[in-house]
Amino acid sequence: MASVVDAHIHLSENAQDELIPYAEANRLDYDMGELLRLMQENEIERGLLLSPPLKGGVPLPNEKVLELSRRSNGVLSPIFTVEPAAEDVERAVALAQTNKEVRGFKIRLGYLRVFADDQVYDPLYAYAESQSLPVMFHTGDTATSTGSLEHSHPLTLDRLANGRPGLRVVICHFGNPWIQDVAELIYKHPNVYADISGLAVGGSKYTEGYVDFLAEQLTHAIYYAGGAGKVIFGTDYPVSTPALALGLVRKLRVDDADRGAILAGNARRLFRL
Ligand SMILES: [Zn+2]
Numbered sequence: 001m002a003s004v005v006d007a008h009i010h011l012s013e014n015a016q017d018e019l020i021p022y023a024e025a026n027r028l029d030y031d032m033g034e035l036l037r038l039m040q041e042n043e044i045e046r047g048l049l050l051s052p053p054l055k056g057g058v059p060l061p062n063e064k065v066l067e068l069s070r071r072s073n074g075v076l077s078p079i080f081t082v083e084p085a086a087e088d089v090e091r092a093v094a095l096a097q098t099n100k101e102v103r104g105f106k107i108r109l110g111y112l113r114v115f116a117d118d119q120v121y122d123p124l125y126a127y128a129e130s131q132s133l134p135v136m137f138h139t140g141d142t143a144t145s146t147g148s149l150e151h152s153h154p155l156t157l158d159r160l161a162n163g164r165p166g167l168r169v170v171i172c173h174f175g176n177p178w179i180q181d182v183a184e185l186i187y188k189h190p191n192v193y194a195d196i197s198g199l200a201v202g203g204s205k206y207t208e209g210y211v212d213f214l215a216e217q218l219t220h221a222i223y224y225a226g227g228a229g230k231v232i233f234g235t236d237y238p239v240s241t242p243a244l245a246l247g248l249v250r251k252l253r254v255d256d257a258d259r260g261a262i263l264a265g266n267a268r269r270l271f272r273l
Helices: 020-025 032-041 062-070 086-098 119-131 154-163 179-188 207-225 242-251 256-271
Strands: 004-010 044-050 076-078 105-108 135-138 169-172 192-195
Touching: 004 242, 004 256, 032 044, 032 242, 044 062, 044 256, 062 076, 062 086, 086 119, 105 119, 119 135, 154 169, 154 179, 169 179, 179 192, 179 207, 207 242, 242 256
Parallel strands: 004 044, 044 076, 105 135, 135 169, 169 192
Antiparallel strands: none
16 A cells, blocks of 8 residues: 555644544644654655634645645645635735645635625636636535535535536545435536545544445445545544555455555646646
C-alpha cells in the first residue's frame, strides 16, 4: 500500500479550532509533528490541507493554510476554503493566482445555508475551470445540530454539474448518509468525484458494525458506478485517523487496481500531485 494520498486533512495549531473535540475523542495531539509522523507510519506520501472551522463559525484563514503547508516539507498542498461572499471569492481567487501550489478549493454547504450553484461562486468556478482546479464540497451530515441538511444534500450538486460540465467537483464524505445518491452523481457526471473522508469514526459501541455497513454501501456504490475511477481516499484528520480510514478501504470488495486508484492514483491525477 505504498505511497497513499490523503486528499482531506485539517490542521490549524490554533486553540479556537472546532475540531479539537474530535482530536480528543481520537486521542490525537492534532499538530504538525503528529500528522507527519502518522502519515509516514501509514505510508501516506502526500496530503491536501483544508481549513478547519474556528470558534465563531469562520474557517482558518487561507494564508494560514498556505503557511502550514509550507512547513510540511512538500508533503501537504493547500486547498483554499471559500465562503459565500463576493469579497471572499475575490480574495481566494487572487490568493490562488499568486500561490500556484494551491491544488483546489473547498466550499462548505449546510453550515452557511448556501447552494453550490449560487451565483456568488461564479467567478470562483470560472477560475477553477480555467486552471483545472477541483472544487470540493462538504456534503451530508453536518457536524453541528443546527446545520441545514437541505443545503448539504449531495443531490443539490446535480444542478451545478449540469450547468458547468467542465468543472471538476469533489463530493466530500461521499454525501453520507446519501451514499447511493452520490453513486448516481459520479456515474452520471464525467467530472464529479467523491472522497470517502471522515466516514470511519470511532467512539460508538457499534463502531465495528458501522464500518462494515459503510464498506458495504461504498462497495455497492462503486459497483453501481462501474468502477472506482472517481473515488478518492481521505482521512478528515482529526475527525478520523489514518488507521480507521485505511481499515475502511481494506474492507471494500474491489480489485487491487481499484484499491490502488482509490488510495492514490485518482487523487494524483485529479489534483496533479
Ligand atoms: Zn473535513
